[in-house]
Amino acid sequence: MHALPDGWTPGGPLDAGTLRTEYAERPLGTDVRRPRFGWVATAPGYGATQTAYQILIASAPELLTPESADVWDSGKVTSSRTVGVEYDGPPLTARTRYHWTVRLWDGQDLVGPWVAPEWFETALLDEGFAGARWIGGATDGAPLLRRLFAVGGAVKQARLYACGLGYAELRLNGHRVGDAVLDPGFTDYDHTVLYVTHDVTDLLQSGDNVVGAELGRGFFGLTTPNAWRWHQAPWTAEPRLLARLVIEYDDGRTAEVVSDETWQLTGGPTVSNDLYTGETYDARRALPGWDTAAFDDSVWAAASVVDGPRGSLQAQAHEPIRVVETVEPTEVTRVRPGVWIVDFGRTAAGWTTLTVTADAGTAISLTHGETVADGNVVAENVHVEGDRIQRDVYIAAGTGAEEWEPRFSYKGFRYVQVEGTTQRPHVQLRVAHSDVRNVTRFASTQSSYEQFDRAMRRTILNNLHGIPTDTPFMEKNGWTGDAQVGGPTMLATLDLARFFTKWLGDIRDSQAESGQLPVIVPSSGWGFTDLSPATEWPTVYPFLLREMHRAYDDERLLHEHWESLTRYLTWELDRVEEGLSVSVLGDWLPPGYGSGPAPEDRRLTGTAYLYRALIAAAEIGDLIGKPHDYRKAAADLSDGLNRAFLDRESGVYRSGDDPDYRQTSNAVPLAFGMVPEGLVPRVAANLAADVRARGFHLNTGCLGVGVLLPVLTAHGYADVATKVALQRSYPSWLYWFGLGADTMWEKWEEDSRSRNHYFQGTVVQWVYENVAGLRNLDAGWQRILVRPDARDQVSSASIRTDTVRGRVAVTWKRVSRVLSLDVEVPVGTTAEVHVPSAAAADVSAVPAPFAGEAAYVDGYTVYTVPAGLWNFTSRSA
Missing domain, CATH: 2.60.40.10 (Immunoglobulins)
Incomplete structure (x- = not known):
């Protein structure tokens, strides 16, 4: 206290x-x-x-x-x-x-x-789905299922518990149930299957009622051949439904409607649906009123009872995907007769709505992509068979103005190419992603930093669809390395307590008997030998567990994952050779290496990331009282790395087969605390010298980009870090924005295949922690560090974050040599505040009687303060 x-x-x-x-x-x-x-x-x-x-x-x-x-x-x-x-x-x-x-x-x-x-x-707890059965059946389109039932009496409450795989749009008496889309969440269906609870009290009516569902394929029933073998996943099957509707009356009676062979089935107007290729909808096949009691379903077939997936049923706890915004186009261009390109002015994830008047049978296609070349929207994916990528096709019914939007796929795009109509198309962008809360707001007089923040935030959100994906356009896969490098920035920006808890469960579900983890999660089985082993990728497991504890003080999560975590680390340690961890991926996509890593020895980053994973596991073990020897194993790896790659005489880490200096090879050991103490200043100085020699350009890929600027700043080279951050020529973030980017890209080059990729955008973590100056030091924000130590080329910055302990805020402003620093500290948090100054006597604190004694350390006057609103003024910043 x-x-x-x-x-x-x-x-x-x-x-x-x-x-x-x-x-x-x-x-x-x-x-x-x-x-x-x-x-x-x-x-x-x-x-x-x-x-x-x-x-x-x-x-x-x-x-x-x-x-x-x-x-x-x-x-x-x-x-x-x-x-x-x-x-x-x-x-x-x-x-x-x-x-x-x-x-x-x-x-x-x-x-x-x-x-x-x-x-x-x-939810259902041990009660389960009672007499409900999985149902489905062969249809020539996305299945429609319905069940007529009666309601007699005043309803107190009604709940619909349902799982439709891969996705379900539930209906009751002509109304959509809930506002979630692409629901339930994607999992390894052989281990975990999620069901959703809906309050449908207000949708019931006295007399006859109908409950129904339209089912999409998702990753459960994906059929298009693809590199990651989702079409051959062990769970792959036709769509199916499990449902239990429980009605409680005011008089104490209870009635239930469950999925069984009494339901009726037919194929609906969604002729095809696929997460990679898109959807085809034939409006001529639409069945108006199919989800109401008055509809005649006498020609429908009886649903069949089918086998359910092997995974255990659990109530979905993470935020669902929702349509969070509807956006009008910024420009619509006719490029040739019957072909239009619609520009929404922003890169997003979601889909488009189409409103059209056309003759019956007219097919209108909508092709979605992030770029335009030679008068066409670019929609290519070398990892998916066929030439149809991100393309929806709407076949008109000819009934006047018709409006449609897809239900069972999402796309990554800025542009849409509309073909098949001579009329100027009316389309809208429907932005859809996991509906997580923004918790942080950042502002600065340096507009580029605000641009970084907006772009990274948008990119992260565009890649949250029940799992953290790498790109909504190309892959839609949960690459573990992306979350590894992006995790701290993601947690600093959004409330991901529920989202990452769910995905950590996916990681555990994906584990092989050997303890190995794949490079993508969930996995169809791909990623254990394909582009693997790649230590820097699945070591996200212990690292993210520790970061979750740091952000949310979540100890239960650590206990729940300890056994799986130790099995994984045993597998990693068993394959260490001569003190090094072998990895096949390395620092992915540095400048000039557009299809992979630089020629540096990938054992360097592999060993470093395993070292950090072991330190994280050691901290976890200490927290939950589990014996371990991970610090000793980490020390052995550090020794191995330094023996193999450190030139002690010159103070440089390098690979034998790589003649060039690699910033990642030097920044990562510095960031992870692996450099021998006496050599730290020299290694850091060489890193800064290389950045200067390159004209203040980086040469890092996804592993090095997030640590380069923090390492430079921590070792006294904040001015160098700032020049890298604000660099405008290739390779740099502002180079992207000069080309029109509004999100972070996969590659530094202009021909980046993905323009919606967060793993190179981790500069934002440096902006938050070093420019604004706010760092979380302890579990659940119990201790924070306020130290704005990257103040070049900026005269003010502010950040506010809603943590589990309340609002934390830092605002600083400098006029000439006078710097004013305001800090908001919530109850339960202690702040260590470093005020830039030439001497402690130059700093005043308000309220002065309660700020305590100050110390002066290396250009900062340091206070330790409890909850409250604080102001510090330095006259010599």
């Missing part, structure tokens, strides 16, 4: 806000048997701390008092914990809504108020 000066007390009792259960606000349907609770503690004044909490859970909000709480009363628990507080009451009942509240005690043992209650609802 942070000690308060004599006579200093917070300005009021502690309150709590932002109540969440399993990181979600009001989760509808959780299968977690001991859910965890979290809140943000708030108080006016300075130095407030939480010393205890009390949680009440009841079956109704009016019962949330210590005298009447009928589910659980935690009692007063002495603890400063505000996240991951685990339920410890009687077993929870399936399909039940629980209400909860909390109150807090502060450092003076003063109790705050009970806060406004929140709720969570359990």
Whole structure:
């Protein structure tokens, strides 16, 4: 607990806000048997701390008092914990809504108020799908399934639990159920299958009702031959549905409708659907009203009971994919008769809507791509068979103005080529991605830094579709190396607690019996021998677990993955040769190497990334009390790397077969703490000298790009880092933007095959941590470092981040040599603030009596402060 000066007390009792259960606000349907609770503690004044909490859970909000709480009363628990507080009451009942509240005690043992209650609802738990069966059947289009049933009496509540594979659009009485798309989430279906809970109370009507579903293929039933063999995945099958509708009446009765052979089936107007090739929709086959009770389904076939996937059913916990924005075109150009190119002015992931008036049978195609060449939208994918890529085809019904959008595929694109109509097409962009929260806002007088932030944020979001993908245009695969280098920036930008928890489960599901992990997750089986072993890729597993703990203080995640993690690291260590880890990928796509890595020895980065993974695993083991010897194994790898690649006389890491100096080969050992202590200054100086010699250009690929600028800055070369960041000629980020980029690209070259790829955009982490000056140092933001140490060519910067402990904000502004620094520290966090200055006497703090003693270290006056709003002014910055 942070000690308060004599006579200093917070300005009021502690309150709590932002109540969440399993990181979600009001989760509808959780299968977690001991859910965890979290809140943000708030108080006016300075130095407030939480010393205890009390949680009440009841079956109704009016019962949330210590005298009447009928589910659980935690009692007063002495603890400063505000996240991951685990339920410890009687077993929870399936399909039940629980209400909860909390109150807090502060450092003076003063109790705050009970806060406004929140709720969570359990899903099926051990009850499962009861009598529901998987159903499907052979059809000549995307299957339509429906079931007529009756409702008699006043309905208290109704829940529809459903899993349609690969995707399902659920319908009830003519209305779409929910607003999620491409749902449920993609998994390794041999291990885990996700189902979704829907509140359909308001969609039911007295008398006859119809529940229905249209099913898409997704990665469950993908058929187009492709390099990653998704068409040959062990689970590959035709679409199918599992559903259970539970209706509770006011009088206590319960009725159920479950998927079985009493459902009716037919092929719908979606003739084909594929994640890579697109969709064909024949509007002449549409069946208006098929999802209503009045529709005559007498010619439909009976659904067949089919085998379900092998994976265990779990309630979907991560955010669904949603359409988050609709965008109008910026330009529509007729390039030749019947051919139009639509420019949306931005690179996105999603699809287009089409509104058209045409004769029956008219086929209108929409081809989506990121670039235009020779009067055509470029839509090529060498990894997928056939010449149809990202192309939707709409066949008109001839009924007047017709509007359509696809349901079972998404594309990466900026441009759409529309063919088959002489009329100027009316199309809109529907931006769709996992609906995660933005948590960070950044601003600066250096507009290029703001441009980096916008582009990286957009690129990350464009690659979140239930898994973190590499590109929505080319592959749509969960490359582990991309998340490895991008993870810290992603976690600093967005709330990914639920999203990455889900994907870490996918990693565990993908593990082979040997302990090996593939380079893409999920995997059809591809990536164990294809482009593998590549140590720098699957070592994301321990690294991301540690980063999740750092961001969200999530200890349960560490316990759940420890056994799989240790099996994986055993596999990695067993293949170490002469102190080095063999890797086939290395620093992917540096400048001038547009199809792979530079000629540097890939064992260098492979060994370094395994070293960092072992250090992360050692920290995890310490946290959860598991014995290990990972630090010794890491030390052996460090020794091996330095023996093989470090020229001690010159202070340079180099490969025997590579005559050039590689910035990645030197920046990575510096960043990971592998350089012998006495040689650190020389290795760093050589790195800075190489950057200068190249005219302040980088020569890094995806592994080195994220560490280069932070390493330069940490070793006193912030001016060099800044010149690299603001470089405008090739290779650089501003080179891309000079070519019209609005997202990060895969390659530094103008002919980059993907223009929606985040792994080269990790400069944003440096912008946040070194320009704005905010760094998270400890689990759940308990300790932060404020140190704006990259201030060249910028006169102000600000960042604010909504963490699990509340709002953290840093704003600095410099006028001449006077720098003003404002810092917002939430309850439960301690900030170490480094104020640039020539001497400690040049710095003043407000409120002065409460800032404590300051130290002066290497050009910074250093304060350690608790919760509160702080201002520091330096007269010699």
